[in-house]
Structures are given as structure tokens and as C-alpha cells.
Amino acid sequence: MPRLLAVVLVLFSTSVTAEARSAQRGLVEFLNALQSFSATFVQQRYSEQGELLERASGDCLIKRPGLFRWEYREPFAQTIVSDGTTLSIYDPDLEQVTESDITGIPHTSPAALLGHETDVAGHYTITELASDERGLAWFQLRPLDSSGDFSMIELGFADGSVQAMRLRDNLGQLTALNFASVANDVLIDDAKFAFVPPPGVDVVRASAP
Numbered sequence: 001m002p003r004l005l006a007v008v009l010v011l012f013s014t015s016v017t018a019e020a021r022s023a024q025r026g027l028v029e030f031l032n033a034l035q036s037f038s039a040t041f042v043q044q045r046y047s048e049q050g051e052l053l054e055r056a057s058g059d060c061l062i063k064r065p066g067l068f069r070w071e072y073r074e075p076f077a078q079t080i081v082s083d084g085t086t087l088s089i090y091d092p093d094l095e096q097v098t099e100s101d102i103t104g105i106p107h108t109s110p111a112a113l114l115g116h117e118t119d120v121a122g123h124y125t126i127t128e129l130a131s132d133e134r135g136l137a138w139f140q141l142r143p144l145d146s147s148g149d150f151s152m153i154e155l156g157f158a159d160g161s162v163q164a165m166r167l168r169d170n171l172g173q174l175t176a177l178n179f180a181s182v183a184n185d186v187l188i189d190d191a192k193f194a195f196v197p198p199p200g201v202d203v204v205r206a207s208a209p
Contacts, residue, residue, distance in 0.1 A: 027126065027139050027155070036188050037062040037162070039179040048172030066102070067193040081195040088195040097197045100206040129154070136163055160184075 040059045047053055058072040066084035079090040082102060089098045123145065129138035136156035143150065149169055156164035161184050165177040197203050 027157070030157075030160075035064050035185050038181075038183040038186055038188065040181050042178045042180075044176045046174040046176070050174075053173070061188055061192055063188045063190070063193065067190065069192055079195070081193055083190075083193045083195070086195075088197075090195065090197070090201070095200065096202045096204060097195075098204045098206050124153075132156070134158070 038059075038061050041057065043056045043058075045053045045055075055075075056072050057074045058070070060071065061067075061069040066082060068080075068082050070080040072078040072080075077092045079088075081088045081090075085102060087100050087102050090096075091098075124141040124143055127140040127142075129140055131137050134156075136158050138154055138156050141153045141155065143153075150167050151170055152166075152168040154166040155162050156166075159182075161182050163179050163182060165175075165179075167175045167177075169175070
């Protein structure tokens with residue numbers, strides 16, 4: 001499974017203010033209640049030293065429980081689809097689809113945050129960060145279980161929804177996602193997550209992630 005998707009919460013310190021506790025409760029309630037998410041995105045990945053390694057863009061659909069469609073359009077086309085049972089990765093340039101069984105996405109993965117009914121408060125320590133120049137309210141989530149791929153996930157909120165994510169993996173690399181045209185809890189047909197390989201492409205079965 002791609003690192004981002006294997007990849008999408010609470011211990012309060014005694015110094016947390018009542019206002020901060022209220023904001024954190026709002027974050028937990030939003031993530032626990034979210035049923036679907038639709039957006040376009042720009043994704044940038046940086047090295048441990050802050051060097052830009054790659055930039056990509058596309059659109060995504062997420063529906064609970066366990067359904068997602070992550071479609072890269074630039075600079076190279078790639079489609080990643082989960083119907084809750086099978087993960088399909090389609091590379092048009094290679095004319096190949098790789099399929100694998102999904103045995104479960106870790107509770108501490110970014111995909112679990114937006115796409116699964118996970119116990120947010122039970123799996124993360126949440127810290128409220130300063131708002132940025134765009135007016136996004138940021139929260140840092142650190143998994144209580146350190147065995148996953150990510151050491152830190154940060155969510156940027158505005159207009160009642162996630163507008164950005166930052167993910168730090170265990171190698172120190174940072175992936176930044178900025179979303180646009182965001183829609184929460186809209187009706188999404190399950191057919192969007194049923195991937196049918198195009199005629200003539202190779203289908204490769206892989207082991208479970």
C-alpha cells in the first residue's frame with residue numbers, strides 16, 4: 001500500500017486552557033462523525049532536510065467505512081482504489097493493475113483518520129498549534145502506538161473542515177497535502193470504489209499490505 005494511505009485521539013496536559021480543550025473536543029467530534037470526504041489536492045513531499053522531492057496533484061473520494069479513491073493526475077497518472085476488501089493500484093503508463101487484499105488499515109494511519117470509524121481519542125495525543133497565515137487552525141496528532149509508518153500527523157482546519165494535512169514519517173520525510181473544493185458528508189455512490197481493470201491491462205496479485 002502506498003505510504004501516504006497505509007496511510008489520513010486525547011491526552012491533555014494540565015496547562016491546556018478551557019478554550020483549547022473545547023477546540024480539541026471539536027476536532028475529535030468532527031473526525032468521529034465524518035462519513036464522507038471529497039476534494040482535489042496538491043501533494044508535496046520533502047526530505048528530512050526540507051528539500052522538495054516531488055509534487056503531485058489530483059482528486060480524492062473517501063467514504064466510511066474503508067472506501068477510498070485517490071486519483072493522481074499530474075505529473076503522472078495513477079489510480080488507487082479501495083472497495084473495503086481489495087486495494088487496486090492502476091498505472092496507465094505501465095498498463096498494469098496491482099491488486100492486494102486489505103486485511104486492515106492501522107488505526108494510526110492517515111487513511112484511518114478520514115476513512116475508518118476509528119477511536120480518535122484512544123489512539124492519539126492531540127496538541128493545538130498556532131494558526132497559520134492562511135487562517136488555518138492546526139492540530140498535531142501523535143500516535144500512542146509508535147509501530148506505525150508515521151510519527152506525526154497535523155491537520156489544518158477552516159470553514160468547518162480539513163483543508164490541509166502534514167505527515168511526518170519515521171524516516172523524517174514530510175508530506176504536505178493542501179485540499180480544495182472540499183465537501184463533507186455528501187452522497188457518494190459505492191460504484192466509485194468498484195475498480196474494473198481496463199481491457200488489455202495486466203492484473204498482478206500482490207500479498208496483503
